[in-house]
Amino acid sequence: MSKVRPAPLPPDTVIGGYRIVRKVAAGGFGVVYLAQDAQGLQVAIKEYLPSSLVARPAGELLPQIAPEKLSLYRLGLKSFFEEGRSLAQISHPSVVSVMNFFRENETVYMVMNYLEGASLQDFIITARDLKQPKVFRESTIHSLFDEILRGLRIVHQHKMLHLDIKPANIFITDDNKAVLIDFGAAREVLSKEGNFVRPMYTPGFAAPEMYRRNAAMGPWTDIYAIGACIYACMQGYPPNDAPQRLEKDRIAIALARLRGIYSDNLIEVVEWCMSLDPLSRPQSVFALQKELSRPGARRYTKLTVGEKVRLQLDTMIADTKKTIHKTPDVGKQLK
Amino acid sequence: MKFSIFQVSRKGGRKVNEDRMGYCYTRKSGIFLLADGMGGHPQGEVAAQLALQTIAALYQKEAKPEIADVGAFLNTAVMLAHHRILHYSTEKGLPDAPRTTIVAALVQDGCVSWIHCGDSRFYLVRQGELLVRTRDHSFLEQRRSAGGSVIAAERRINRNVLFTCLGSPIKPVVDVKGPLALQMGDRLMLCSDGLWGSLNDADIVYHLTHKPVLQAVPDLVEKALRQGGKNSDNVTCIALEWETPDGFESTLGGDSAFTVSEGAFASTFQADATGAALEELNDAAIERSIAEINESIRRIAANKS
Numbered sequence: 001m002s003k004v005r006p007a008p009l010p011p012d013t014v015i016g017g018y019r020i021v022r023k024v025a026a027g028g029f030g031v032v033y034l035a036q037d038a039q040g041l042q043v044a045i046k047e048y049l050p051s052s053l054v055a056r057p058a059g060e061l062l063p064q065i066a067p068e069k070l071s072l073y074r075l076g077l078k079s080f081f082e083e084g085r086s087l088a089q090i091s092h093p094s095v096v097s098v099m100n101f102f103r104e105n106e107t108v109y110m111v112m113n114y115l116e117g118a119s120l121q122d123f124i125i126t127a128r129d130l131k132q133p134k135v136f137r138e139s140t141i142h143s144l145f146d147e148i149l150r151g152l153r154i155v156h157q158h159k160m161l162h163l164d165i166k167p168a169n170i171f172i173t174d175d176n177k178a179v180l181i182d183f184g185a186a187r188e189v190l191s192k193e194g195n196f197v198r199p200m201y202t203p204g205f206a207a208p209e210m211y212r213r214n215a216a217m218g219p220w221t222d223i224y225a226i227g228a229c230i231y232a233c234m235q236g237y238p239p240n241d242a243p244q245r246l247e248k249d250r251i252a253i254a255l256a257r258l259r260g261i262y263s264d265n266l267i268e269v270v271e272w273c274m275s276l277d278p279l280s281r282p283q284s285v286f287a288l289q290k291e292l293s294r295p296g297a298r299r300y301t302k303l304t305v306g307e308k309v310r311l312q313l314d315t316m317i318a319d320t321k322k323t324i325h326k327t328p329d330v331g332k333q334l335k
Numbered sequence: 336m337k338f339s340i341f342q343v344s345r346k347g348g349r350k351v352n353e354d355r356m357g358y359c360y361t362r363k364s365g366i367f368l369l370a371d372g373m374g375g376h377p378q379g380e381v382a383a384q385l386a387l388q389t390i391a392a393l394y395q396k397e398a399k400p401e402i403a404d405v406g407a408f409l410n411t412a413v414m415l416a417h418h419r420i421l422h423y424s425t426e427k428g429l430p431d432a433p434r435t436t437i438v439a440a441l442v443q444d445g446c447v448s449w450i451h452c453g454d455s456r457f458y459l460v461r462q463g464e465l466l467v468r469t470r471d472h473s474f475l476e477q478r479r480s481a482g483g484s485v486i487a488a489e490r491r492i493n494r495n496v497l498f499t500c501l502g503s504p505i506k507p508v509v510d511v512k513g514p515l516a517l518q519m520g521d522r523l524m525l526c527s528d529g530l531w532g533s534l535n536d537a538d539i540v541y542h543l544t545h546k547p548v549l550q551a552v553p554d555l556v557e558k559a560l561r562q563g564g565k566n567s568d569n570v571t572c573i574a575l576e577w578e579t580p581d582g583f584e585s586t587l588g589g590d591s592a593f594t595v596s597e598g599a600f601a602s603t604f605q606a607d608a609t610g611a612a613l614e615e616l617n618d619a620a621i622e623r624s625i626a627e628i629n630e631s632i633r634r635i636a637a638n639k640s
Contacts, residue, residue: 068557081624088631091639101628103621 006049006056006063009033013061016102016109018045026051029080034114042114043099048080048107061105077108083183084110086160094151096171096181115181117174120144120229121167128236133261135236141266142292145230147178149292152226153285155180156219163217165225166205167232204228204238208276211242220281223288227273227281234258234270245276256303257311263298336363336442340575341552347529347560347567353379353435354527354571355387361400364443366390367573369525371455373434373500382433382502385423386416390439401443409450409511413437413501420502434502438469438525442577447523448513453500456531459515460522463544465536467515471528472499472508495528521577522548526555529568533559548574 008023008031009015018035021042025032030049036042049056053073054063065073087098087110100111127135136144148170155162162169162183169182207224209215231239231251235258239251251274255267269291275281282288303311346352353372358365370386372379390412394402402408416437424432436453449457451469454476459467470476474496499508522543531539534555542551542558552574559570 068554068561071557072553077621081628084628085624085631088628088635091635098628098632100632101625103625108621108625 004055005051006031006054007058007060009047009061010059015045015104016100016111018043018111020045029076035111044112044114046110046112048077048109050076063105063107080108080110086155086158087112087183089158090154090160092151092154093177094147094179095155096179096183115171115173115179117172119168120170120172120178120233123172124167124232124236134234136233138262138266138298141230141233144172144178144233145226145292146289148180149226149285149289151178151180152222153289156222156285161217161219162222162225163210164202164205165222165229166202166238167229168202170229203241204232206242207278208242208246209278216278218278219284220278223273223281223285224275224278226288227270230266230270231255231274234262234266239274242276249276253311256307260300260302264301265294265298336360336365337578338365338442338575339548339578340367340573341549342571342573343552343556344571345556345560345569347563347569348565349374349569351380352569352571353383354529354569355380355383356525356571356573357387357391358573359391359394361398363400364398364402364441366394366398367440367442367523367525367575369438369455369527369571369573370501371436371453371527371529371569371571373436373497373502376431376434376502377429378433379435381423382420382435385419386413386435386437386501389416389419390437402441405441405443405448405514406511409439409441409448410509413439413450413452413507413509417501417507424502432502432504434500436497436500436527440523440525442517442523444514446514446516448511448515450509450511452507452509453497454495454528456526456528458522458524458526458536458539458543460524460540460543461518462520463540465540466521467512468536469510469512471497472510473497517577519578522551522574523577524572524574526573527569527571529563529570530555530559530572532568533562533570543574548576 005026008026009020011020011022013020015035018037021034021036023031024034024044031047033045033047034042035045049063050073053069053076054065056063084098084101087096088101091097096115097113098110099113102109102111124135152162152165160183162180164182165180169180171179171181173179205225205228207217207221209217209221228239231254235254239245239254240249245251252271255271258267269288272291273281273288282291340358342356342358344352344354344356353374354369355372356369358367360366368387368390370383372381372383376382393408393412393415397403397408420435421432436451436455438449438451438453438455438457440447440449440457447459449467449469451457452472454471454473456471457467457469458465470480475493477498499505501507524539524543526539538558539555542555545551546554552572556570556572560567563570
């Protein structure tokens with residue numbers, strides 16, 4: 001299926017009164033540009049341009065859609081509208097906001113506020129390369145996810161699920177605000193069009209129910225991903241993906257290694273969020289927030305000598321296996 | 336067990352889509368089903384739905400995680416579906432029982448077995464060759480296999496007239512075939528007559544061979560609908576690519592390939608009989624969506640200031 005990606009619009013193209021500065025990102029659903037409005041304000045513009053369905057030679061404006069792809073193209077457009085519609089209803093500092101929506105070049109564009117900073121994924125990679133026992137400080141994790149959960153709670157209140165929360169989709173702005181981005185996978189809780197466009201998922205962060213068809217997804221599905229993100233902030237690497245865990249669950253062992261480094265409370269919260277059984281997780285963001293903000297001293301339990309020996313043996317076995325299973329990058333998207 | 340799968344059902348120029356499809360699987364076995372409710376009798380879509388639900392329910396009960404006797408299971412399941420439809424019809428006091436075709440393929444131990452009744456078909460394509468295609472239970476196909484003059488027959492005999500189906504007062508005629516050992520890359524497809532009625536076998540084989548199923552299925556359906564024109568029948572198709580049991584990553588359509596893990600059970604069947612037809616967006620709907628979104632943006636902005 002190797003196919004040439006449709007070409008992005010060249011710099012200085014003017015669409016809907018905005019001037020394109022450059023391409024910032026490209027995904028399966030489209031291209032994101034940095035652009036300027038008439039007043040010189042920087043904005044991010046997302047162009048609907050599904051790479052598997054359209055072609056666009058370099059330098060041209062109009063995407064070309066083969067007639068047999070047209071109905072899938074229009075179906076994908078629905079998801080794009082879902083994203084716009086849901087984001088338009090939400091106004092929260094921790095959720096990326098939509099400023100405008102327009103039609104041009106036979107496709108549609110979503111204008112969002114432009115964020116300057118880096119993704120949580122970039123921060124994790126930088127932090128883990130410092131080779132400290134802690135990737136992030138516990139207080140940093142707390143304040144970061146406190147903001148994210150406030151935003152996510154509003155999202156869920158609008159009957160929306162994000163469904164692709166991962167460090168790459170959590171943006172930390174230069175003025176230290178955490179913002180949830182890329183609602184491309186988000187869709188209304190009740191809509192069922194799974195036959196056509198399967199939700200994309202990211203191994204390690206996708207809850208086990210996302211691998212099943214017609215399984216009940218809910219706030220608990222996003223909460224699994226939040227748990228996995230906190231895990232990545234502690235370990236520096238994403239957790240094993242759900243199918244691997246269903247086969248042999250090593251999360252408890254991996255978390256045991258962090259005992260004494262992070263508080264028992266935080267480790268327990270991660271374990272709770274990442275329960276394989278959806279019903280065993282916090283059922284709402286509120287329940288999780290309550291647990292995270294529980295006052296009281298942090299407990300730290302050091303590992304006993306016996307536990308340490310057992311963990312070490314486990315590492316030796318796991319290391320021999322690693323030659324076969326390559327650890328994926330943090331938040332690498334499986335498309 | 337590893338396979339890639341894709342399924343699509345779309346309404347043609349008919350009032351309702353009476354086609355139903357779905358599949359369920361355990362870690363060692365999988366069943367794939369398609370039923371086409373018949374017009375000319377009441378509630379064809381109900382018959383199709385009942386048939387699928389009955390077979391799926393029996394499968395879920397007996398696949399632990401494999402079916403002990405596949406041939407016997409397929410026979411029993413289809414007969415049970417037939418009786419369930421007749422029972423429904425007497426229960427509701429319908430003057431005439433609803434009717435449906437059925438085709439089912441069951442995969443386990445690296446083999447496939449299949450059953451059909453009516454004119455919904457099963458295809459097995461291996462390395463660009465059509466290895467298996469079910470023979471419809473229609474008068475036309477019967478004439479064909481008897482060696483009669485096909486051209487003369489095609490003119491006189493309507494291909495849509497079947498001599499057997501589920502739900503009729505006469506005991507259904509079924510064909511059970513297999514088990515047939517699968518090879519890596521085999522394409523298995525179930526489809527309704529809306530698909531094969533508009534496309535020839537060479538075309539079907541070509542698409543299945545040259546594309547991953549997640550492209551081949553929507554392309555075939557789209558093509559069949561276009562050929563069928565505005566009076567097109569409903570078109571339903573479910574296809575899977577058989578992959579090696581385990582060991583390496585699929586290079587085709589990696590996103591829809593999955594390995595079934597321990598204790599897992601999955602099913603695509605839904606309890607209700609709503610065949611929500613997918614309506615496409617037209618220009619007016621696109622404009623409306625954009626207007627709605629911009630209205631929301633303005634409202635939120637007004638609230639802020």
